[in-house]
Amino acid sequence: MLHIAARSDAEAVARWLAEYRDSPRTQRAYRREAERLLLWLGEQGRELGSLRRDDLDAFEAFLADPRPRHRWVGPPRPRTSAEWRPLRGPLSAASRRQSLVILQGLFAWLREAGWVAHNPFRLMRDKRRRLDNRAPRIERYLERPLWEWLWAWLSAPIDEDAAARVRFERSRRRFVFGFAYLLAPRIAEMSAARMQDFHRREGRWWWRVVGKGDKVAVIPVPPDMMTLLQGWRSALDLSPLPSPGEEAPLLRTLDGRRALGANRLYRLIRETFCEAATALEAEQGGEAAEAVSRLRRATPHWLRHTALTHQAQSGVELRFLAATARHARLDTTARYLHAEDEEWHRQQAVHGLVEARGGRL
Incomplete structure (x- = not known):
C-alpha cells in the first residue's frame, strides 16, 4: 500500500527530502546523492524499484570511476547550466561510503512509504564495513x-x-x-x-x-x-x-x-x-x-x-x-x-x- 502522494521516483524522493526541510545543508547533500542515483538509473531506463543487490556494487564502482567522463564529470556550475555535471571527479572510498549511507536511509524510508517493495541494502553481508561512516586515518592534508x-x-x-x-x-x-x-x-x-x-x-x-x-x-x-x-x-x-x-x-x-x-x-x-x-x-x-x-x-x-x-x-x-x-x-x-x-x-x-x-x- 502506498502511503505518500507521489507519481514518479522524483516526486517520491522529493517527499523524502522534505523531511529535512529544517536542515538545508543536510537536504542539499542528500539531494545530491539521490540525484546521482536517479540519473545513473535513468541512463539505463530503470526506476528505483528495480534496484537490486548487485546494482549497489555496480553503482559504487561507477562513483569510483564515472564513465563516460564527459557526461558525468565537470567543474562546479549552476544546476540550470548546460555545463552542469553531477560529479566533480571520482569519489574517494570515504565519499562512496557516505553516499551509500545516505541512500540506505532513502530506501528505508521509501520502503516504509510503500514506494518500493524491497530494500537491497538489507542484503549486504558486509553492511557494517560499507555503511559505517567511520573512515581510516586522515591522509588528505598538508604536512x-x-x-x-x-x-x-x-x-x-x-x-x-x-x-x-x-x-x-x-x-x-x-x-x-x-x-x-x-x-x-x-x-x-x-x-x-x-x-x-x-x-x-x-x-x-x-x-x-x-x-x-x-x-x-x-x-x-x-x-x-x-x-x-x-x-x-x-x-x-x-x-x-x-x-x-x-x-x-x-x-x-x-x-x-x-x-x-x-x-x-x-x-x-x-x-x-x-x-x-x-x-x-x-x-x-x-x-x-x-x-x-x-x-x-x-x-x-x-x-x-x-x-x-x-x-x-x-x-x-x-x-x-x-x-x-x-x-x-x-x-x-x-x-x-x-x-x-x-x-x-x-x-x-x-x-x-x-x-x-x-x-x-
Missing part, C-alpha cells in the same frame, strides 16, 4: 613543512604598483587560507560567515558558526585570526574590529559588498592550490615532485584536515579538538591524531639487524 611553504608564498609582498583588483584578490585569498587553517571551517560555513559572527565576550574573541544539521557552535578565536581579520577589514576600508549587529558578509566579491558564494570560494581555493603548485615546481624542480602533486590534488576540505591535524600535533586535547571540529563522536576526531604513529615509528626504529661480520649476519 607542516608544505603548509609553511604555502603560507610564506601566500604572504609574499605585493608589488607597490599592482592594480587595486590584484591587491584585493591577494588579500582575500590570504585571508581565506588563514581563516581555514586557524578555525577549521567547512567551505559552506566560510561562505555563510558574517562579520558579526566574530564577537567579544569577557575580553576574549569567539566565532559563532552554524554547522551541519544547523547546529550552532562558538569557537575560540586565536590572536593570529584576529590579526588576519583586522588586515582583511582594512582591505575593505572598514574599522579594525567588527561590531555587534554587523550583518555584512565576511568574504566578499570584487565589489567589496556581496557575499562570496560557496562555488566561487571552492574555485578560488582550488585555483590557488594549482597556482602554488606551479610556483613550487618552478622554485624547487623535481625535488618537490611529491609536494607539487599534493598541491595539485588538494581541495578546500584539505585545509580543514590540515588545520585539525596540525592542532592535534601541537597537543590540543581531543575534547577541545572535537569541539573545534564540531564532531558528534570522538572517534571521528581521533582520525586526526598522527602523534602516536610518529612515536610508534620512532620506537620501531630501535629494532634492527646486527651489523654483518665476515660477510654473515
Whole structure:
C-alpha cells in the first residue's frame, strides 16, 4: 500500500527530502546523492524499484570511476547550466561510503512509504564495513613543512604598483587560507560567515558558526585570526574590529559588498592550490615532485584536515579538538591524531639487524 502522494521516483524522493526541510545543508547533500542515483538509473531506463543487490556494487564502482567522463564529470556550475555535471571527479572510498549511507536511509524510508517493495541494502553481508561512516586515518592534508611553504608564498609582498583588483584578490585569498587553517571551517560555513559572527565576550574573541544539521557552535578565536581579520577589514576600508549587529558578509566579491558564494570560494581555493603548485615546481624542480602533486590534488576540505591535524600535533586535547571540529563522536576526531604513529615509528626504529661480520649476519 502506498502511503505518500507521489507519481514518479522524483516526486517520491522529493517527499523524502522534505523531511529535512529544517536542515538545508543536510537536504542539499542528500539531494545530491539521490540525484546521482536517479540519473545513473535513468541512463539505463530503470526506476528505483528495480534496484537490486548487485546494482549497489555496480553503482559504487561507477562513483569510483564515472564513465563516460564527459557526461558525468565537470567543474562546479549552476544546476540550470548546460555545463552542469553531477560529479566533480571520482569519489574517494570515504565519499562512496557516505553516499551509500545516505541512500540506505532513502530506501528505508521509501520502503516504509510503500514506494518500493524491497530494500537491497538489507542484503549486504558486509553492511557494517560499507555503511559505517567511520573512515581510516586522515591522509588528505598538508604536512607542516608544505603548509609553511604555502603560507610564506601566500604572504609574499605585493608589488607597490599592482592594480587595486590584484591587491584585493591577494588579500582575500590570504585571508581565506588563514581563516581555514586557524578555525577549521567547512567551505559552506566560510561562505555563510558574517562579520558579526566574530564577537567579544569577557575580553576574549569567539566565532559563532552554524554547522551541519544547523547546529550552532562558538569557537575560540586565536590572536593570529584576529590579526588576519583586522588586515582583511582594512582591505575593505572598514574599522579594525567588527561590531555587534554587523550583518555584512565576511568574504566578499570584487565589489567589496556581496557575499562570496560557496562555488566561487571552492574555485578560488582550488585555483590557488594549482597556482602554488606551479610556483613550487618552478622554485624547487623535481625535488618537490611529491609536494607539487599534493598541491595539485588538494581541495578546500584539505585545509580543514590540515588545520585539525596540525592542532592535534601541537597537543590540543581531543575534547577541545572535537569541539573545534564540531564532531558528534570522538572517534571521528581521533582520525586526526598522527602523534602516536610518529612515536610508534620512532620506537620501531630501535629494532634492527646486527651489523654483518665476515660477510654473515
